[in-house]
Amino acid sequence: xxxxxxxxxxxxxxxxxxxxxxxxxxxxxxxxxxxxxxxxxxxxxxxxxxxxxxxxxxxxxxxxxxxxxxxxxxxxxxxxxxxxxxxxxxxxxxxxxxxxxxxxxxxxxxxxxxx
Amino acid sequence: xxxxxxxxxxxxxxxxxxxxxxxxxxxxxxxxxxxxxxxxxxxxxxxxxxxxxxxxxxxxxxxxxxxxxxxxxxxxxxxxxxxxxxxxxxxxxxxxxxxxxxxxxxxxxxxx
Numbered sequence: 202x203x204x205x206x207x208x209x210x211x212x213x214x215x216x217x218x219x220x221x222x223x224x225x226x227x228x229x230x231x232x233x234x235x236x237x238x239x240x241x242x243x244x245x246x247x248x249x250x251x252x253x254x255x256x257x258x259x260x261x262x263x264x265x266x267x268x269x270x271x272x273x274x275x276x277x278x279x280x281x282x283x284x285x286x287x288x289x290x291x292x293x294x295x296x297x298x299x300x301x302x303x304x305x306x307x308x309x310x311x312x313x314x315x316x
Numbered sequence: 317x318x319x320x321x322x323x324x325x326x327x328x329x330x331x332x333x334x335x336x337x338x339x340x341x342x343x344x345x346x347x348x349x350x351x352x353x354x355x356x357x358x359x360x361x362x363x364x365x366x367x368x369x370x371x372x373x374x375x376x377x378x379x380x381x382x383x384x385x386x387x388x389x390x391x392x393x394x395x396x397x398x399x400x401x402x403x404x405x406x407x408x409x410x411x412x413x414x415x416x417x418x419x420x421x422x423x424x425x426x427x428x
Contacts, residue, residue, distance in 0.1 A: 210356075244421060245422075246406065246408075248416045251416055292359070304359075304408075304416075304417060308356070
């Protein structure tokens with residue numbers, strides 16, 4: 202069974218600085234998908250970034266980028282130029298290459314951005 | 317475009333009561349899911365559906381039932397509410413293209 206581990210329950214960063222959130226996963230699959238979701242205090246789940254395992258190039262979305270290390274089964278999220286609006290819970294998630302598209306979530310990292 | 321709509325947003329139940337959490341999507345997605353999120357934890361899959369008339373259990377299905385009579389609707393039924401079912405419930409849908417899910421805004425359920 203696939204598992205997703207986020208070892209940092211809480212992180213904090215000053216506004217305009219850079220922060221990296223860690224995620225590791227365990228799978229025997231060779232083709233799969235990885236996601237980072239943001240959950241602000243409003244409770245809404247918002248997709249931040251997605252990475253396909255078959256792509257060697259790391260995904261980027263504006264200030265958000267990932268460091269995908271397939272051999273190490275590591276998928277960290279880097280937030281550059283942190284903003285107060287980045288304060289939220291961040292969940293790493295794994296999706297196996299199957300028709301059911303089930304997402305498996307980590308336990309989350311609470312990020313606080315300070316002025 | 318409403319996306320995924322969940323009702324109610326909040327509910328307090330007494331032990332042993334029953335209720336249905338409603339979920340509707342207007343994107344014609346075949347795949348729909350119910351997750352629960354306990355405090356300080358990630359989301360765990362309760363039930364999912366790959367199309368109308370097809371449902372299957374996820375990781376934590378005990379105490380819940382679902383049905384999928386239409387593509388749009390995927391209600392979650394709690395028959396005998398227990399305090400362990402106090403949680404935030406999320407419904408989600410996807411079109412199966414690995415683009416990720418569209419989530420509803422969640423239902424906060426408290427069982428007392």
